[in-house]
Amino acid sequence: DVxxxxxxxxxxxxxxxxxxxxxxxxxxxxNMFWYRQDPGLGLRLIYFSYDVKMKEKGDIxxxxxxxxxxxxRFSLILxxxxxxxxxxxxxxxxxxxxxxxxxxQYFGPGTRxxxx
Amino acid sequence: xxxxxxxxTEISVVEKEDVTLDCVYETRDTTYYLFWYKQPPSGExxxxxxxxxxxxxxxxxxxxxxxxQKSTSSFNFTITASQVVDSAVYFCALSEGENTGxxxLVFGTGTRxxxxP
Numbered sequence: 358d359v360x361x362x363x364x365x366x367x368x369x370x371x372x373x374x375x376x377x378x379x380x381x382x383x384x385x386x387x388n389m390f391w392y393r394q395d396p397g398l399g400l401r402l403i404y405f406s407y408d409v410k411m412k413e414k415g416d417i418x419x420x421x422x423x424x425x426x427x428x429x430r431f432s433l434i435l436x437x438x439x440x441x442x443x444x445x446x447x448x449x450x451x452x453x454x455x456x457x458x459x460x461x462q463y464f465g466p467g468t469r470x471x472x473x
Numbered sequence: 474x475x476x477x478x479x480x481x482t483e484i485s486v487v488e489k490e491d492v493t494l495d496c497v498y499e500t501r502d503t504t505y506y507l508f509w510y511k512q513p514p515s516g517e518x519x520x521x522x523x524x525x526x527x528x529x530x531x532x533x534x535x536x537x538x539x540x541x542q543k544s545t546s547s548f549n550f551t552i553t554a555s556q557v558v559d560s561a562v563y564f565c566a567l568s569e570g571e572n573t574g575x576x577x578l579v580f581g582t583g584t585r586x587x588x589x590p
Contacts, residue, residue, distance in 0.1 A: 366516075390578075399477075399564065399580040415577070447518065461508070462578060464518035 360384070361465035363448055369471045376435040378468050380448030387453035389431035390462060391415075391423060394445040406431055407453070438472045445469050475500050475569040479581035486555050487589055494550045494584045496565030502526075506568040507541065507548045508578065513561045524548065555588045562586070 364379035380389065388407050392400040392415075402415030404423040412423050420442060424432040431450075435442055446469075449462040476499040486492045498507065509521040522532065524541050532539045536553045552559055565581045 397582055399582040400566075400578075401580075402577060405577070445516065449518075461520055461523050463520060464510070467516040469516075 361448055361450055361463055363446075363465040363468050365468050366466060367469050367471075369473065370435075370438050371473055372439060374435075374438050374472075376438045376470065376472075378433040378435075378446055378448075378470070380431045380433070380450075380465055381429055382431075382448075382450040382463075382465075383429065384450065384463075385428065386450035386463075387428070388451045388460070388462075389425065390449040390451075391421075391431065391433045392447045392449065393417070394447055394467070400447065403433065438470075440472050443470060443472045475502075475567055475579045477565055477567050477579050477581035479563075479565055479584050481584045482582075483585040483587065485587045485589065488556060489554050490588075491551060491553050492555050492586065492588075494552075494563050494565075494586065496548045496550065496581060498546050498548065498565070498567045500546075500567060500569065502569060508566040508568070509539065509548075509550050510564045510566065511561045512564065512583070518564065521550075552586075555586075557588050557590055560586055560588045 360383045362381050370376050390405040391403040394400045401417050403421050406412045406425045409428050422434045445467050447467045448465040451460040451462045478497045505526045507524045510518040512518050529541050538551045540549045562583045562585045564583045566578045569577050
């Protein structure tokens with residue numbers, strides 16, 4: 358079974374702090390994704406990565422950055438946390454799509470971040 | 474732009490009732506994939522099904538069934554004889570990126586299903 362883990366289930370930070378959310382997958386997937394989930398808005402893509410050291414902006418990248426130094430690990434960074442970044446953050450991974458769009462994304466358990 | 478609409482925000486049923494969750498999508502891609510995910514209270518999205526745009530055959534898996542109709546751009550999900558453990562938020566999603574090679578999922582806003590004993 359695919360296993361995607363996230364470093365924290367719950368996190369409380371203060372405005373202005375730098376926040377790191379870590380995601381690790383154990384299935385040698387090439388693609389990794391970060392989403393945020395907010396009530397009434399569904400899941401929105403922040404960033405994704407299709408290879409080590411590669412990254413692409415998603416739909417809402419502002420205020421976030423990412424790092425992928427190893428294939429299995431994808432980090433989401435909030436450079437200076439703000440209250441409007443309070444949300445549920447979900448990491449996902451999938452196999453290389455090879456130009457197709459068929460591969461299933463597998464999700465981690467999510468991190469609920471509260472910024473005070 | 475790609476879009477997924479789940480018009481039902483919340484549905485409440487009593488155990489053993491059948492329930493259908495609606496999903497309507499918009500896309501200009503000729504090849505695309507549709508997905509359903511379940512998000513129980515624990516928070517993790519659990520993959521349920523993937524269906525490609527060329528396969529309109531309905532699928533059944535135990536108490537779950539999916540009805541894909543390209544003519545109406547719908548991919549509805551039915552749970553037969555619902556159980557309390559079915560209580561969750563269900564998301565429909567559409568893949569996009571046929572021309573870019575990068576897979577992206579567009580999610581609907583989800584339908585919360587409450588099954589009471």
